[in-house]
Amino acid sequence: MGVHVFGKSIKHNSLVRIGLAKAIFGIGYQTAERICAKVGIYPQMRMNQLSEPQIMDLNKEISDLLVEGHLKQKINNDIRMKRDIGSYSGFRHAQGLPVRGQGTRNNAATAGKLNKLERFRV
Amino acid sequence: MLKVSSNVLKRTYLSGTVRSFSITSTVLAKKPAASKPVKKKVTFDPKKFQQPQQKVKKSGMTHLEFHDAVKEMNFDKLAMDLTPFELSELTSAVVSNESGGQVTAFSSESAAILKTLGSFKKYQHHELFSKPVSMVTHNTALLNEQFVEKLADASSRTNRVCLVGERGAGKSTLLAQAQALALDKYEGDVILLHIDAAENITDGSSDYIYNSKNKTYHQPMFTKRWIYKLRNSNEAVFKKLKLSRDISFQNKRVDHQLKKDENTLYDFLQLNVDFGKFQPTHAFSFFIEELVHHSKSVPVLLSVDNANAVLDFPVTKYRHHDFTPVHLNELEIGDFLLKVAGGEISFEKGGVLLSKTGLVGDHQKTLSTALGLVEYDPYAKKQFFDLDIANTLLAHGGVKPFTVSNLTKDETRTLLNFWRESGVVYVKDYVTKESLKPETEAEKKAPKPEFDSEAQFENLVNSYYTVSTGNPHYLLKASAISY
Numbered sequence: 001m002g003v004h005v006f007g008k009s010i011k012h013n014s015l016v017r018i019g020l021a022k023a024i025f026g027i028g029y030q031t032a033e034r035i036c037a038k039v040g041i042y043p044q045m046r047m048n049q050l051s052e053p054q055i056m057d058l059n060k061e062i063s064d065l066l067v068e069g070h071l072k073q074k075i076n077n078d079i080r081m082k083r084d085i086g087s088y089s090g091f092r093h094a095q096g097l098p099v100r101g102q103g104t105r106n107n108a109a110t111a112g113k114l115n116k117l118e119r120f121r122v
Numbered sequence: 123m124l125k126v127s128s129n130v131l132k133r134t135y136l137s138g139t140v141r142s143f144s145i146t147s148t149v150l151a152k153k154p155a156a157s158k159p160v161k162k163k164v165t166f167d168p169k170k171f172q173q174p175q176q177k178v179k180k181s182g183m184t185h186l187e188f189h190d191a192v193k194e195m196n197f198d199k200l201a202m203d204l205t206p207f208e209l210s211e212l213t214s215a216v217v218s219n220e221s222g223g224q225v226t227a228f229s230s231e232s233a234a235i236l237k238t239l240g241s242f243k244k245y246q247h248h249e250l251f252s253k254p255v256s257m258v259t260h261n262t263a264l265l266n267e268q269f270v271e272k273l274a275d276a277s278s279r280t281n282r283v284c285l286v287g288e289r290g291a292g293k294s295t296l297l298a299q300a301q302a303l304a305l306d307k308y309e310g311d312v313i314l315l316h317i318d319a320a321e322n323i324t325d326g327s328s329d330y331i332y333n334s335k336n337k338t339y340h341q342p343m344f345t346k347r348w349i350y351k352l353r354n355s356n357e358a359v360f361k362k363l364k365l366s367r368d369i370s371f372q373n374k375r376v377d378h379q380l381k382k383d384e385n386t387l388y389d390f391l392q393l394n395v396d397f398g399k400f401q402p403t404h405a406f407s408f409f410i411e412e413l414v415h416h417s418k419s420v421p422v423l424l425s426v427d428n429a430n431a432v433l434d435f436p437v438t439k440y441r442h443h444d445f446t447p448v449h450l451n452e453l454e455i456g457d458f459l460l461k462v463a464g465g466e467i468s469f470e471k472g473g474v475l476l477s478k479t480g481l482v483g484d485h486q487k488t489l490s491t492a493l494g495l496v497e498y499d500p501y502a503k504k505q506f507f508d509l510d511i512a513n514t515l516l517a518h519g520g521v522k523p524f525t526v527s528n529l530t531k532d533e534t535r536t537l538l539n540f541w542r543e544s545g546v547v548y549v550k551d552y553v554t555k556e557s558l559k560p561e562t563e564a565e566k567k568a569p570k571p572e573f574d575s576e577a578q579f580e581n582l583v584n585s586y587y588t589v590s591t592g593n594p595h596y597l598l599k600a601s602a603i604s605y
Contacts (some may be wrong), residue, residue: 037441043326044439 290595303495465518
């Protein structure tokens with residue numbers, strides 16, 4: 001059983017602040033706690049205890065933030081902009097190499113996976 | 123027309139044997155499906171499906187964690203019956219005659235009340251005995267003299283005590299004993315307000331809503347549960363106390379109007395559901411005002427276990443809308459606790475009994491400083507020392523510390539003897555490598571030295587007393603608990 005918040009199904013017995021942070025891209029533990037405090041959700045509240053108005057309040061608060069597809073689009077655009085202006089980090093992104101001065105003799109596998117001009121498919 | 127139809131039929135017949143030259147739909151059409159036999163309506167015959175009755179399998183498992191399961195799985199029903207021991211009940215008379223410790227049982231009335239209040243805690247191992255027992259020690263006698271005896275004579279402002287001592291010394295047990303003694307001394311005419319785990323106020327486990335009138339946060343879930351406990355445990359007293367003023371409220375769309383000097387405090391607590399409503403109410407403040415009013419005639423004992431969990435850590439898990447943390451004194455119950463512990467709210471007859479717990483960090487200095495156990499450090503960091511709370515506790519004469527000391531050797535002997543007789547501790551000969559070897563024929567025939575149970579018991583007393591230094595928790599751990 002999942003509880004649907006912002007179009008995401010979140011496990012019914014998870015804490016609200018944990019469930020939000022796990023399910024929604026762009027919301028971490030700190031942001032989730034801030035949202036809960038603003039909406040008036042107590043720290044140990046679980047997803048299945050949420051009432052309909054509280055879910056609507058959460059949706060409203062989350063929709064004011066830059067999350068999910070919009071955030072992914074922004075990240076893609078930022079990388080594209082770096083490439084377009086011809087910066088070094090844009091160049092490294094395009095090559096799939098570490099951006100922040102790390103060595104490449106060993107251990108550049110993560111950069112190879114992540115550093116692309118289009119990091120997220122939106 | 124008939125001729126044509128016969129041709130078609132002939133063609134149809136041929137199509138099954140040789141290849142047809144015609145591809146008309148009539149020729150290629152499939153044979154009509156044979157009509158399906160009508161299924162009989164199946165009815166459920168329970169006799170056919172009846173299976174021989176099997177014994178329902180129960181797993182015997184529990185969802186609780188080990189320590190919680192030990193308390194909840196009713197092991198006390200398997201324990202030895204304590205009736206033959208003829209334990210005396212915990213009364214003031216027993217306590218005043220105390221010397222060297224005496225194991226007592228809680229009377230059935232007080233045991234029921236204390237169980238409702240949550241005074242018997244899970245780490246006290248009450249499951250070892252068929253009914254709750256406790257030992258009257260020098261600590262009990264001293265607390266009875268210094269605190270319980272004064273309940274009817276002094277106001278709660280001047281009768282404030284905090285139990286301190288090392289972990290497992292018996293602070294929570296002493297708290298329960300004080301409650302039982304108060305019930306015995308005043309023959310049930312005492313109001314017990316008990317919070318068994320103060321950390322539940324601040325750990326974020328209850329919902330909270332801001333009341334702009336008194337500028338505090340209500341905690342409906344916590345308050346409702348607490349009031350329910352108080353109502354059930356103090357039922358007899360509350361039924362005697364008439365309301366001092368009229369009050370009207372609504373419950374399930376029914377208007378209730380309780381009259382002064384007619385309805386009782388019990389009626390108010392039973393009919394009013396505002397304590398648990400997610401909206402600002404004045405039900406709790408009305409309840410406290412009534413208690414203060416009636417404290418002229420009935421003593422009120424406020425006892426808080428694990429008090430340092432909130433007094434030393436006053437910054438709660440709750441947050442304001444702007445994400446700043448909520449302080450203890452901004453919660454309705456926390457504010458009430460601080461006001462009573464600080465003497466701002468005073469019951470004309472009564473007392474405040476706080477108790478520390480050894481389960482939370484001891485690096486906080488607020489309570490210790492307020493009790494005068496640690497010197498005030500003006501340079502202490504705010505996260506380790508809350509000056510406001512220390513000043514609150516020091517106001518109106520301050521809270522007195524009561525050090526719960528470990529058991530004496532005589533008390534240890536009495537307690538171990540009771541454990542031995544009730545089957546909790548076994549007294550047997552030491553197992554050595556030599557004794558585990560199979561006996562030779564000569565050894566079998568040779569007369570064996572007689573096992574002196576009493577001497578061995580005395581050895582055990584010495585050994586366990588040395589190991590535990592008389593601390594009941596470590597004494598039980600050394601002698602009986604194998605996990």
